[in-house]
Amino acid sequence: MIELISNSIRPFTLGVRLFANMFSDEQVFTQITNLAPPATHFIVPLVLTLLGVFVAFVQAFVFTLLSMIYIGEVSHAPHDDHGDEHHGEPAVAHA
Numbered sequence: 001m002i003e004l005i006s007n008s009i010r011p012f013t014l015g016v017r018l019f020a021n022m023f024s025d026e027q028v029f030t031q032i033t034n035l036a037p038p039a040t041h042f043i044v045p046l047v048l049t050l051l052g053v054f055v056a057f058v059q060a061f062v063f064t065l066l067s068m069i070y071i072g073e074v075s076h077a078p079h080d081d082h083g084d085e086h087h088g089e090p091a092v093a094h095a
Contacts, residue, residue, distance in 0.1 A: 010070045018063050025055050 029048050033040050 007070075007074055014063065014066055014070070018059060021059050022056070025052050 029045070029052060032048060033045050
């Protein structure tokens with residue numbers, strides 16, 4: 001039951017995580033550019049925009065990676081039958 005809840009809430013938490021990271025990037029950008037308005041309205045936004053683009057690529061990579069992991073966990077059946085391959089034969093060590 002706990003696993004069912006965990007698997008069903010993962011897409012929601014992934015979306016909230018992506019939204020929070022992108023929203024915080026915009027908030028940091030706004031706060032830094034408004035520190036000293038004449039001086040920080042030209043050069044600082046350029047640097048912060050480049051940093052924001054890098055953060056967006058990292059967030060897209062993390063979002064895709066976690067989505068693939070979550071879908072892979074849900075779509076594949078568990079492999080619990082690996083112990084039946086040897087049929088009780090003892091393992092032989094070679095020297």
